[in-house]
Amino acid sequence: MITVLTITVLVLIAIAIWQMTKIFELSQLRAAKNETATDKDNKVNGYLMFAFLIFIYGITIFSFYKYTKVLLPEAGSAHGAEYDDLMLLSMAIIFFVQTITQFLLHYFAYKYRGEKDKKALFYADNHKLEFIWTIIPVIVLAGLILWGLYTWTNIMDINDEDDPLIVELYAQQFNWTARYGGEDNVLGEANVRMIDIDNANVLGLDESDPNAADDVIVKELHLPVGRKVNFHMRSQDVLHSAYMPHFRAQMNCVPGMITQFSFTPIKTTAEMRQDPDVIDKVKRANKIRAKRAAAGEPNSDPWEYDYILLCNKICGKSHYNMQMKIIVETQEEYDKWMASQKTFGGNAATGVAVQ
Amino acid sequence: MSGTHEHDDDHGHHHKETFITKYIFSMDHKMIAKQYLITGLIMGFIGIAMSLLFRMQLAWPGESFPVFEALLGKWAPGGVMDADVYLALVTMHGTIMVFFVLTAGLSGTFSNLLIPLQIGARDMASGLLNMISYWLFFTSAVIMVISLFIESGPAAAGWTVYPPLSALPMAQSGSGLGMTLWLVSMAIFIASSLLGSLNYIVTVINLRTKGMSMTRLPLTTWALFVTAIIGVVSFPVLFSAALLLIMDRSFGTSFFLSDIFIQGEVLHYQGGSPVLYEHLFWFLGHPEVYIVILPAMGIVSDVMATNARKPIFGYRAMIMSIIAIAFLSTIVWGHHMFISGMNPFLGSVFTFTTLLIAIPSAVKAFNWITTIWKGNLQMNVAMLFSIGFVSTFITGGLTGIILGDSTLDINVHDTYFVVAHFHLVMGISALYGLLAGVYHWFPKMFGKMMNKNLGYVHFWITAICAYGVFFPMHFVGMAGVPRRYYENTAFPMFDELTDVNILITVFALIAGATQLVFVGNFIYSIFYGKKAEQNPWRATTLEWTTPVEHIHGNWPGAIPEVHRWAYDYSKTNENGEYVLPGQDFVPQTVPLQDGEEELSH
Ligand code: HEM
Ligand SMILES: [Cu+2]
Ligand SMILES: [Cu+2]
Numbered sequence: 001m002i003t004v005l006t007i008t009v010l011v012l013i014a015i016a017i018w019q020m021t022k023i024f025e026l027s028q029l030r031a032a033k034n035e036t037a038t039d040k041d042n043k044v045n046g047y048l049m050f051a052f053l054i055f056i057y058g059i060t061i062f063s064f065y066k067y068t069k070v071l072l073p074e075a076g077s078a079h080g081a082e083y084d085d086l087m088l089l090s091m092a093i094i095f096f097v098q099t100i101t102q103f104l105l106h107y108f109a110y111k112y113r114g115e116k117d118k119k120a121l122f123y124a125d126n127h128k129l130e131f132i133w134t135i136i137p138v139i140v141l142a143g144l145i146l147w148g149l150y151t152w153t154n155i156m157d158i159n160d161e162d163d164p165l166i167v168e169l170y171a172q173q174f175n176w177t178a179r180y181g182g183e184d185n186v187l188g189e190a191n192v193r194m195i196d197i198d199n200a201n202v203l204g205l206d207e208s209d210p211n212a213a214d215d216v217i218v219k220e221l222h223l224p225v226g227r228k229v230n231f232h233m234r235s236q237d238v239l240h241s242a243y244m245p246h247f248r249a250q251m252n253c254v255p256g257m258i259t260q261f262s263f264t265p266i267k268t269t270a271e272m273r274q275d276p277d278v279i280d281k282v283k284r285a286n287k288i289r290a291k292r293a294a295a296g297e298p299n300s301d302p303w304e305y306d307y308i309l310l311c312n313k314i315c316g317k318s319h320y321n322m323q324m325k326i327i328v329e330t331q332e333e334y335d336k337w338m339a340s341q342k343t344f345g346g347n348a349a350t351g352v353a354v355q
Numbered sequence: 356m357s358g359t360h361e362h363d364d365d366h367g368h369h370h371k372e373t374f375i376t377k378y379i380f381s382m383d384h385k386m387i388a389k390q391y392l393i394t395g396l397i398m399g400f401i402g403i404a405m406s407l408l409f410r411m412q413l414a415w416p417g418e419s420f421p422v423f424e425a426l427l428g429k430w431a432p433g434g435v436m437d438a439d440v441y442l443a444l445v446t447m448h449g450t451i452m453v454f455f456v457l458t459a460g461l462s463g464t465f466s467n468l469l470i471p472l473q474i475g476a477r478d479m480a481s482g483l484l485n486m487i488s489y490w491l492f493f494t495s496a497v498i499m500v501i502s503l504f505i506e507s508g509p510a511a512a513g514w515t516v517y518p519p520l521s522a523l524p525m526a527q528s529g530s531g532l533g534m535t536l537w538l539v540s541m542a543i544f545i546a547s548s549l550l551g552s553l554n555y556i557v558t559v560i561n562l563r564t565k566g567m568s569m570t571r572l573p574l575t576t577w578a579l580f581v582t583a584i585i586g587v588v589s590f591p592v593l594f595s596a597a598l599l600l601i602m603d604r605s606f607g608t609s610f611f612l613s614d615i616f617i618q619g620e621v622l623h624y625q626g627g628s629p630v631l632y633e634h635l636f637w638f639l640g641h642p643e644v645y646i647v648i649l650p651a652m653g654i655v656s657d658v659m660a661t662n663a664r665k666p667i668f669g670y671r672a673m674i675m676s677i678i679a680i681a682f683l684s685t686i687v688w689g690h691h692m693f694i695s696g697m698n699p700f701l702g703s704v705f706t707f708t709t710l711l712i713a714i715p716s717a718v719k720a721f722n723w724i725t726t727i728w729k730g731n732l733q734m735n736v737a738m739l740f741s742i743g744f745v746s747t748f749i750t751g752g753l754t755g756i757i758l759g760d761s762t763l764d765i766n767v768h769d770t771y772f773v774v775a776h777f778h779l780v781m782g783i784s785a786l787y788g789l790l791a792g793v794y795h796w797f798p799k800m801f802g803k804m805m806n807k808n809l810g811y812v813h814f815w816i817t818a819i820c821a822y823g824v825f826f827p828m829h830f831v832g833m834a835g836v837p838r839r840y841y842e843n844t845a846f847p848m849f850d851e852l853t854d855v856n857i858l859i860t861v862f863a864l865i866a867g868a869t870q871l872v873f874v875g876n877f878i879y880s881i882f883y884g885k886k887a888e889q890n891p892w893r894a895t896t897l898e899w900t901t902p903v904e905h906i907h908g909n910w911p912g913a914i915p916e917v918h919r920w921a922y923d924y925s926k927t928n929e930n931g932e933y934v935l936p937g938q939d940f941v942p943q944t945v946p947l948q949d950g951e952e953e954l955s956h
Contacts, residue, residue, distance in 0.1 A: 013865055013868050013869075014868070017812050017816070017869070017872055020811075020812045020815075033885060035804035035805065035806065035807050035884075035885050035891070036733070036735060036804075036807070036891055036892065037662075037733045037734045037735045037738075037807065041734050041735075041807065041811075042732065042733060042734045044734075044811075045734035045739060045811065046732070046734065048815060049742065052815075052818060052819075055819060055822070056746070056750075056822060059822055059823065059826050059827075060826070063826055063827050063829075063830055066855075067827060067830035067855060068830075069851075070830055070831075070834040070851055070852055070855070071830065071833050071834055072766075072833065072834060072835050083762060083763070083765070083766065086760070086762060086763060087757070087763055090756060090757050090760065090763060091757075093756075094753040094754065094756060094757070097749075097753060098749065098750060098753055101720065101721075101724065101749050102746060102749065102750075104724050104728075105723075105724050105727070105742065105745055105746055105749075106742075106746070108724065108727045108728050108730075109727060109732060109742050112663075112727060112728065112729060112730045112731065112732050113732050113734060114664070114730075114731045114732045114733045114734065115731070118731045119731065119925060119927075119939070120663060120664040120665045120729065120730045120731040120924065120925040120939070121665065121728075121729040121730070121925070122665065122666060122924070122925050122926045122927060123665065123666070123668065123725075123728075123729065124666040124667075124668065124669075124670065124922065125668070125669060125670075125671075126668075126669075129725070130669050130672050130718065130721075130722075133717065133718065133721045134714060134717075134718055137713060137714050137717040138714060141710045141711075141713055141714070141756070144710065144756065144760065145706060145707060145710050145760075148706060148760040148761065148762045148763065149703050149706060149707075149761075149762075151762040152699065152702065152703060152706070152760075152761045152762040153699070153703065155762065155765070156699035156702070157699075172616075173526065173617070191614060192614045192615065192616035192621055193614070193616075193621050195616050195621065197619065204616070236614075236615065236616045236617070237519065237523075237526060237615055237616065237617040238518075238519045238520040238523070238526050238617075239517055239519070239520060239629055241694070241768075241769065243769075243835075243837065245766055245835035246835075248765060248766045249765065249766075250694050250765050250766060250768060251694050251696070252694055252695050252696050254628070254629055254630060254695070254696045255519055255612070255613060255614055255615050255629065256612070256613025256614045256615075256626075256627065256628060256629070257613075257628065257630070257696060259696035281848070281851070284850075284851045285847050285848070285850040285851055288850045288851065288853070289847070289850065299844050303847035303848075303850070305848075308846065308848070310835075310837060310846070311837070312768070312769045312770070312837040313517075313769060314442065314512065314513045314517075314520065314839040315520060315526075316442075316520060316526055316527045317438045317439050317442070317527065318438065319442075319839060319840065319841070320438065320837075320839075320840035320841040320842055320843070320845060321845040323845065323846070
C-alpha cells in the first residue's frame with residue numbers, strides 16, 4: 001500500500017518537475033537559448049525569493065503551531081526551571097536574529113534582482129558597519145556565556161551537602177540497573193571483574209566490602225521527592241548515556257570510570273500526571289493507541305505518564321529500547337517501597353538512611 | 356591577450372597522450388578535479404539513497420517495503436529493516452557524506468580545479484603527488500563501498516565510531532570485519548587528504564603569478580588554502596586515533612578500553628579510556644566540519660560577488676574571519692563532549708571558545724547579506740544556491756548557540772535537535788556550496804553550459820525540501836527523541852511524533868528524487884550542453900582567461916600578470932562611468948586605468 005503511494009507520489013513529482021521546467025522555459029519568450037540568467041529569469045527568481053521568505057516564516061509558524069505541544073513538559077527537577085529559562089531566552093534571541101537576517105537576505109535578493117542597464121553600487125568596505133556587527137554578537141554572546149556558565153557550574157557542582165541520596169545507575173547492553181547505598185547510603189565497592197552471575201552478583205560488588213551488604217539493587221528507579229540525588233554512573237560494556245529528559249539531566253556511562261550527575265526531583269510522578277500539558281499529551285497518545293487497538297495493531301495498550309530513563313549513546317542493536325522507569329514519590333511511599341526490597345546481603349531493606 | 360604564441364615554458368612539447376594517461380592516470384589538475392567530482396557525486400548518490408532508506412524506516416517503523424528487500428537482502432527479512440542494518444546505514448551515510456562527498460568531493464574538486472587557475476599556475480606543484488592523492492582517495496572509496504557487501508555487515512557504531520562499541524566484535528556484528536575495513540579505508544583516505552592538502556598549500560604559497568599577492572587572491576582560493584592547512588593540522592590526529600583503535604582491536608592493547616564484561620566474560624583490557632578516543636576523534640572531528648564548510652564559504656563568496664555584479668563586502672574581514680575560524684576550530688572540540696564524563700571545568704572553557712567562533716561566522720553572514728544589497732543580481736543557478744547557502748547557514752548556525760552552551764547541551768545532546776542543527780549548517784549548506792560550484796564552474800570543467808531551467812527546478816524544490824526536512828526536526832529533538840534510534844515505538848511519549856516523522860520523510864523522498872534532475876542535467880550537459888563561451892558569467896578571476904578547450908599548462912601563451920584584486924565589479928570612475936567603458940567588470944589581468952584608484956584592499 002505504502003509502496004504504491006510512494007510510487008504515485010514519485011510519479012507526480014516527476015510530472016511536476018517536467019511541468020515546472022516547461023513553465024520556466026515558456027517564461028523565456030522565445031529568446032535565443034541562453035543558459036545565463038536573463039531579465040526574465042531574474043524577475044521570476046527574484047519573486048520566488050520573496051515567496052521563499054514567506055515559506056520560511058510559514059514553516060516556522062506552522063511548526064510552532066503544530067509541534068509546540070510535542071515538546072517536553074515543565075521540568076521535574078530543581079535546576080530544570082533555570083535550564084528552561086535559559087533555553088527560552090536563547091531561543092528568543094535566535095528567533096529575533098533569524099527573522100531579521102532571513103528577511104534582509106531574501107528581501108534584498110528580491111529587491112535588487114538584476115535588470116539590464118541597472119548599475120550595482122560599488123561598495124567594498126565600511127569599517128564602522130563591520131565594527132557594529134562584530135560588537136553586537138560579542139555583547140549578546142558574552143551575556144549568554146555568563147549566564148550559561150553560572151548555571152553549568154551550579155549544575156555540575158556535585159557535592160555531599162544536604163545529605164544527598166546516593167544511587168548508582170548501571171548500564172549494560174541493553175538495560176539499566178539501579179543500586180542504592182542502603183542503610184548507610186554508601187555504595188559498596190564494585191568492579192566488573194567481580195561479577196559472578198551464578199551467585200547473582202550481576203553488578204560485580206565486592207562481597208568483602210562491609211558497605212556492600214546493605215546495597216539494594218533494583219530494576220525500577222524510585223526517588224523521594226525533594227531530596228537531592230547524586231548519581232554515580234557505570235557501564236559494563238560499551239558507552240551508554242543516562243538521559244532523563246524530564247529532569248533536564250544527562251550523563252554518559254563510560255566503562256572503566258564512574259561519572260556523576262546530580263539533581264533534586266521536585267514533582268512526584270502523581271503530580272506530573274496532573275500537569276495539564278501532560279494530561280493532554282497522554283490523551284493524544286491514547287487516542288492513537290485506541291486507533292491501533294481498533295485496527296488490531298500491536299503497541300496499543302493505553303499509556304500512563306511516567307518519568308523515564310533512556311539510553312542516548314549508540315550502544316548496539318537494541319539501543320532504541322534501553323529504558324528504565326523512574327518513579328518520584330513522597331518520602332513515605334518511598335520508604336514503604338524500599339522496605340519491600342531485598343539487600344545485596346539478602347536481608348529485607350530498611351529504607352530509611354541513618355542520618 | 357597578445358596573440359603571440361611563445362612556447363617559452365616547458366609545457367610546450369607535446370607528449371603523446373593515451374586514453375590511460377589522459378583520463379585515468381592523469382596528472383593534469385583539471386582532469387583530477389573532474390575525477391574527484393564524479394567520484395564524490397557517485398558516493399553522494401549512495402549516501403543520500405541510504406538516508407532515504409532509514410528515513411522510511413523512521414516514518415513507517417517495522418513496515419515491509421520491497422525496496423528494503425531488494426537492496427538490503429538478508430538484512431531486511433520479509434522487507435522489514437533489521438535494527439542492526441539501520442545503524443549500519445546511519446553510520447555509512449554519515450561517513451560517506453562527511454568524508455567522501457563533502458571533504459574529498461568538495462575541496463578535492465575545487466582545490467584541484469581552481470587553485471592553479473585562480474592563482475595563475477600551469478598546474479599543481481606536484482602533478483604526481485596529486486595523481487597519487489586521487490588514487491588513494493579512490494581506493495579508500497572502493498574499500499568503503501566493499502565493506503557494504505561483506506557477510507557481517509559494514510561498520511555500524513555511528514560515524515564517530517566510538518570504542519568500546521567499535522572495538523568489540525561481540526558488541527555488534529558491524530564491529531567485526533566491517534569496522535576493520537572502515538579503519539583501513541579511513542587511514543588511506545587520510546593519507547590521500549594529506550598529500551592533497553600539502554600540495555595545495557605549496558602551490559598557493561609558491562606558484563602565484565606575477566602581481567598575485569595574497570591580498571589579491573579570490574576568496575575561494577583563500578578558503579581552499581586555509582582548509583588545506585586545517586586538514587594538515589588535524590587529520591594526523593584522527594590517523595593516530597584510528598591507529599590506536601586498530602591496535603586495541605587487533606593486538607590486545609588497552610588505549611581506549613578498560614573493565615569490560617560482555618557476553619558473560621570479563622575482557623583483559625585495563626586502564627584505557629574511551630574518553631581519550633573522543634578527544635582524539637573530535638580534535639579532528641570539529642575542524643572537519645570547517646574543512647567541509649570553508650570551501651563552500653569561499654565558493655559562495657565568489658559566486659555571489661560575480662552574480663551581484665558587486666565586490667564582496669569586507670574582503671579583508673572575510674579573510675580575517677576565515678583565519679579566525681580556522682584557528683578557533685582547533686580549540687572547540689570539547690563541545691561534543693560536555694557530558695562525556697570530562698571535567699566540567701573543561702566544559703566551561705569549551706563553551707567559551709565555542710561561542711567565540713560564532714563571532715567570525717556572524718561577520719561572514721552579515722558581509723554576504725551586504726554584498727547583495729544594492730546589487731544587480733543575476734539569478735543564475737549558482738547564485739540561487741549561494742543565497743540558499745547563506746539562508747541555511749544562518750538557520751543552522753543559530754542553533755549552534757544552544758548546542759555550544761554546555762548547560763543547554765545537557766538535554767539536547769545526541770537528540771534530533773543536533774541532527775537538525777548539523778544538517779542545516781554543515782550538510783545542506785556545504786552541499787549548496789558544492790552545487791553552486793558545479794553550476795558556476797561547469798563551463799570551465801566541461802566546456803558546456805548546464806541547462807538553467809532544470810537548474811532552477813532543482814534549486815527551488817531542494818530549497819523547500821531542505822527546510823521541510825530539517826526545520827520540524829528541531830521539535831522532534833526537543834521532544835527528547837535520541838538520534839540513532841531504529842524506531843521510537845518503545846516510548847509512548849513519542850507516539851504523537853509519527854505525523855511529523857512522516858512529513859519529514861516525504862520531504863526527504865521528494866528532495867532525493869529531485870537530485871535526479873541534477874544528475875540528468877549534469878550528464879546530459881556534458882555531452883549535449885550548449886557550448887560555453889570563455890567567460891559566461893563575466894567574471895574577473897583568472898580562470899576565465901583560459902581557453903574553453905582544456906590544454907596542458909592552462910594558458911597557451913605566457914601566464915597572465917595580475918594587476919588588481921578579484922572584485923572590481925561595477926567599479927566606476929569619478930564621472931560615474933564604468934572603468935572599462937560598456938563593461939561592468941574589470942578582469943584581474945587589466946592594468947590600472949588612467950586616473951583609476953586602487954583601493955587599499
Ligand atoms: C536527503 C538528505 C539527507 C537526509 C534526509 C538525512 C537524514 C539523516 C538523518 C535522519 C540522520 C540521523 C539518523 C539517526 O541519528 O538515527 C542523519 C545522520 C547523519 N547525516 Fe544525514 N541526511 C541527509 C543528508 C546529509 C548530508 C548532506 C550530510 C553531510 C554532512 C549528512 C551527514 C550526516 C551525518 C554526519 C549523520 C550522523 C551519522 C551518525 O549518527 O553517525 N546527511 N542523516
Ligand atoms: Cu545503551
Ligand atoms: Cu564541533
